[in-house]
Amino acid sequence: MKHFISLHDISSEEFSQLISLASKLKKENKQGIEHHILKGKTLGMIFTKSSTRTRVSFEVGMYQLGGQALFLSANDIQLGRGETIYDTANVMSRFVDGIMIRTFDHQDVLDLAEYGSIPIINGLTDLLHPCQALADLMTVKEHKGRLRGLKLAYVGDGNNVAHSLLYACAKAGVDISVASPEGYECSSEIVAGAVEDSKRLGSKVVLTNDPIEAVTDADVVYTDTWASMGQEAEKAERVKIFKDYQVNKELFSYSKPDSIFMHCLPAYRGFEVTEDVIDGARSVVFDEAENRLHAQKAVMAMLMVGDSK
Numbered sequence: 001m002k003h004f005i006s007l008h009d010i011s012s013e014e015f016s017q018l019i020s021l022a023s024k025l026k027k028e029n030k031q032g033i034e035h036h037i038l039k040g041k042t043l044g045m046i047f048t049k050s051s052t053r054t055r056v057s058f059e060v061g062m063y064q065l066g067g068q069a070l071f072l073s074a075n076d077i078q079l080g081r082g083e084t085i086y087d088t089a090n091v092m093s094r095f096v097d098g099i100m101i102r103t104f105d106h107q108d109v110l111d112l113a114e115y116g117s118i119p120i121i122n123g124l125t126d127l128l129h130p131c132q133a134l135a136d137l138m139t140v141k142e143h144k145g146r147l148r149g150l151k152l153a154y155v156g157d158g159n160n161v162a163h164s165l166l167y168a169c170a171k172a173g174v175d176i177s178v179a180s181p182e183g184y185e186c187s188s189e190i191v192a193g194a195v196e197d198s199k200r201l202g203s204k205v206v207l208t209n210d211p212i213e214a215v216t217d218a219d220v221v222y223t224d225t226w227a228s229m230g231q232e233a234e235k236a237e238r239v240k241i242f243k244d245y246q247v248n249k250e251l252f253s254y255s256k257p258d259s260i261f262m263h264c265l266p267a268y269r270g271f272e273v274t275e276d277v278i279d280g281a282r283s284v285v286f287d288e289a290e291n292r293l294h295a296q297k298a299v300m301a302m303l304m305v306g307d308s309k
């Protein structure tokens with residue numbers, strides 16, 4: 001594993017190793033066992049979009065591994081004023097040991113990886129959110145004791161989170177059903193990649209416009225905001241289009257009686273999910289948020305230990 005940009009690029013074995021390492025790091029962290037395996041290393045964190053969880057978990061994770069993280073808002077660095085990705089990648093490669101980037105265009109992340117000489121971690125693009133999906137499946141495993149053979153239903157926008165969940169489920173042998181309104185479905189290219197990946201462990205990939213069909217007998221019900229970062233102007237229109245895709249008590253009741261509710265957060269109560277579901281007993285959203293820290297420590301440990309320059 002050289003970069004962590006798309007879960008499509010990593011094997012089922014690597015995916016499962018990352019979850020095992022993340023769980024081990026989590027357990028040891030709770031026991032007060034420290035691992036300063038990134039002592040002397042620096043992670044540059046470029047953000048062209050807002051963040052709470054990603055920023056804080058990477059910064060704390062880097063600190064816990066003995067290294068340091070630099071927060072680089074695109075507004076403050078020359079990238080935001082038109083310096084090229086090529087120059088940024090080359091310059092940053094001389095200073096830091098890895099880059100985590102959150103941005104709009106997925107191609108910018110691929111270019112950073114191509115032109116730089118250090119590991120690149122995708123902290124969310126318009127296309128994918130792999131750190132989230134890794135932490136998500138770690139959370140499912142904690143709550144369900146296994147991954148293979150489970151069914152995850154994603155209801156809502158066919159966005160970056162849905163795309164990474166498609167890949168993650170395929171890598172882990174979890175059946176996935178995605179229900180989105182017409183015109184807001186997942187990218188057909190990503191779906192094709194997930195179908196290809198799913199053959200390895202034999203899981204199902206189902207795309208539908210019917211939320212009840214997706215949620216029926218699911219072990220996990222997942223949703224995300226109806227308007228992602230950069231789509232603020234479409235919010236009013238999307239609220240109308242997505243109204244039948246709200247995860248409320250009634251829709252949730254079609255899933256298994258012991259199913260769990262998940263959301264990457266930030267959540268908008270009363271829109272994609274109702275309060276009784278997200279704040280109910282079967283919601284695991286804060287475990288999910290916490291696991292971002294442990295999952296990303298595992299990613300950084302896999303990518304940045306040793307001589308990465």
Ligand code: CP
Pocket residue numbers: 050051052053054055124132264265266
């Ligand atoms: N889930 C997630 O990535 O949250 P942030 O936008 O707060 O980083």
Ligand code: NVA
Pocket residue numbers: 124159160161224225227228229264265266
């Ligand atoms: N789909 C959301 C995820 C936020 C973590 C967005 O891109 O804004």
